[in-house]
Amino acid sequence: MQSPKTSTVMKWLFGQLRPYKSKVVFAITALIIGAGAWLLLGQGIKAVVDEGFLANNASKLDQTMFLVMGIALVGSIAAYFRFYWMIWLGERVSADIRQKVYGHLLTLSPAFFAKTRTGEVISRFTADTTLLQSVVGMGLSMGLRSSITFIGALLLMLFSSPMLTLYVLIAVPIVLLPIRIFGAKVRLYSKNSQDKVADVGAYVDETLHEIHTVQAYAHEKIDKTLFRDRIESVMAAAHFRIKYRALLVACIMAISIIAITLVAWVGAQQVLSGELSAGELTAFMFYAVMAGGAVATISEVIGEVQKAAGASERLMELLNTQTSIESPPSPVALPNKISGQIALHNVSFHYPETDAVTVIQALNLQINSGERVALVGPSGAGKSTLFQLLLRFYDTTSGQITLENQDIKSLDVSALRDQFALVPQESVIFASSVTDNIAYGRTSATQLEIESAAKAARAHDFISELPEGYQTNLGERGVRLSGGQKQRIAIARAILADRPILLLDEATSALDAANEQHVKLALEELMKNKTTLIIAHRLATVINADRIVVMDKGEIVAIGTHQELVESNELYREFAQLQLVS
Structure with missing residues (x-):
């Protein structure tokens, strides 16, 4: 140029x-x-x-x-x-x-x-x-x-x-x-x-x-x-x-x-x-x-x-660098309260910088309001990429994703993302206070609401022991916290945001057994009346999901309950034998 x-x-x-x-x-x-x-x-x-x-x-x-x-x-x-x-x-x-x-x-x-x-x-x-x-x-x-x-x-x-x-x-x-x-x-x-x-x-x-x-x-x-x-x-x-x-x-x-x-x-x-x-x-x-x-x-x-x-x-x-993700000139308005119904229609995707490698191929999936759907499969199957497509960090190469029967490309980008609460695999902690970190998705929250969310995420006890409690600065990328503590802060953030759709990407992966049990209880409470998508490598965390979607090489290879998949899908059965059979 x-x-x-x-x-x-x-x-x-x-x-x-x-x-x-x-x-x-x-x-x-x-x-x-x-x-x-x-x-x-x-x-x-x-x-x-x-x-x-x-x-x-x-x-x-x-x-x-x-x-x-x-x-x-x-x-x-x-x-x-x-x-x-x-x-x-x-x-x-x-x-x-x-x-x-x-x-x-x-x-x-x-x-x-x-x-x-x-x-x-x-x-x-x-x-x-x-x-x-x-x-x-x-x-x-x-x-x-x-x-x-x-x-x-x-x-x-x-x-x-x-x-x-x-x-x-x-x-x-x-x-x-x-x-x-x-x-x-x-x-x-x-x-x-x-x-x-x-x-x-x-x-x-x-x-x-x-x-x-x-x-x-x-x-x-x-x-x-x-x-x-x-x-x-x-x-x-x-x-x-x-x-x-x-x-x-x-x-x-x-x-x-x-x-x-x-x-x-x-x-x-x-x-x-x-x-x-x-x-x-x-x-x-x-x-x-x-x-x-x-x-x-x-x-x-x-x-x-x-x-x-x-x-x-x-x-x-x-x-002058143009963003590849833009809101349409006249976006479709979502209702004030959405049910959380999501559908994928023949969705395929490859990252812009790797045109030759298709990450997701011809996915069709209907996720009902209030349903808990788990995504399992080997690394590289396309599970995290699916989350990025739902949030419109990237646009599909072909096919369509809908929310409330509306193509997400027809929605205002901010309005779309306001419907999701994300707990990523690597918890993101900002160099600010505990209060600011938990209230990141809802800055208008009161201190009482922030502490209530922390208690639900089983984070209140260790926060109280910090030098300045909720006003403690957590340092760059949360260097003052352990991996499990970071994850509980991230979960408290999602709880406080109180959005209709939850995206949980290995949300309990960094917790020890005792804390994992506490957080599971918090997540159970959080997931009530919400549409939830869960990525998990440990099957024990998703056995009770309404449906489990098995992915491999960017494709859906099976859908069912835990028991149905153990009986019908070889890939899932291998996972179950490795993880659940003592």
Whole structure:
């Protein structure tokens, strides 16, 4: 895919300032006043030299010195407001972009995260937006100020000496040449460098999240080596960016200094011949130095802008990524209270990234309101995938899934998911309090309701023993809890959510025998009057299900009660003999 032009990228970036027009105007006004004040200093210096020193007029010298200080004071006050508002705008734009990117990321389907490393996304989300903050806050300010300074200095130089100004203008196209040549290179290598930094972020994220496995296998030395290789890759990518940016700055400085020196020499000749006063030459050179400094600053800003263009392009890629799961324009409304009737009609599915491998094939299944249906079968049979299809994390490749006789694709995605309470095999615990974790699916719940759900999940006792009880922060991914405790928190979350359909994916797999019995009782209470789908590898947990669906290689091979399947299905009979016969 062809990269957008720098102008397109920067138009998008600076377009983020649109909601803050009044503050932009205020900042630019302060910037113009400040730049004008510094330009007026040249006239003050001219007056000091011609009317003070050379005229030997002490009174005039005093007046002009006070004038110069007054101009400097105005410039300083204007600089305060310019600096404050431009930095604020940089922070605000960065914060807005982060909100937009995060909000968009939450809408993307699991298919996106299956092929994109989380650490890379985080790098774009943090490092790239920080870079944009710097460019909008400082780069834009410096660029505008330098542009105004350059134009103003050029006009005042023209007023002082048109001939010398003509010589200066001859150098301007020469200065723009390296900007044209090296600017595009800086952008290209900046994007490459940011990509390498994102790869480092992804690697750090992965290894630190799996630190137990890293240390258990004594993999630290290997990871250090692999990390060093990635850092060196970052340095290699940065080398070219730094090289071209340094060339850009050096060429502009060299051309500017040579031009100013030659013009100063010509001006000195004119002073000696009486064509120009010493004050006029001093003012002219003051403006020439200001113009040269402005050009050098603009070249620096262009380097930063090219770098920001690379970062902006990466963020635009994220924002332009389309989710594969969307609500229809006019979704069908579900009744306020649904019965929980689900049907699968000839459903087939393969994951987008593995087109050749069909995970589910031609499934037909009717699940009645309030029914408990267990899904059993070997690993890879498609049981967990079926849950993902019900929740519309993915869409079926062919066939149809209905809820209350409505195709789930015709429903609003959020409204659909509001009907399900999920207890996954690997319990998800967030780095927040116990209360927040249990109330995750129903944030309006009272503390009494939260504690009641915890008691039903047999979690209240161990929660009460935590240092701050229900306000204890559980740490990243629940590191302070055991596997069984995490699962009971997840079950309490599902109990509190109180949704008409339960999806239990090995909901008791991490519990010891005593706790499993307690949680089974809690789940029995929870499943009353609810449609429940249970994935289980241990048949003892699903023997009393209304129906057991046996799956193998993405197909339904048998449906029945435990006793019926023991008698009629060989695969199920093998499971039963291995697990239930002592």
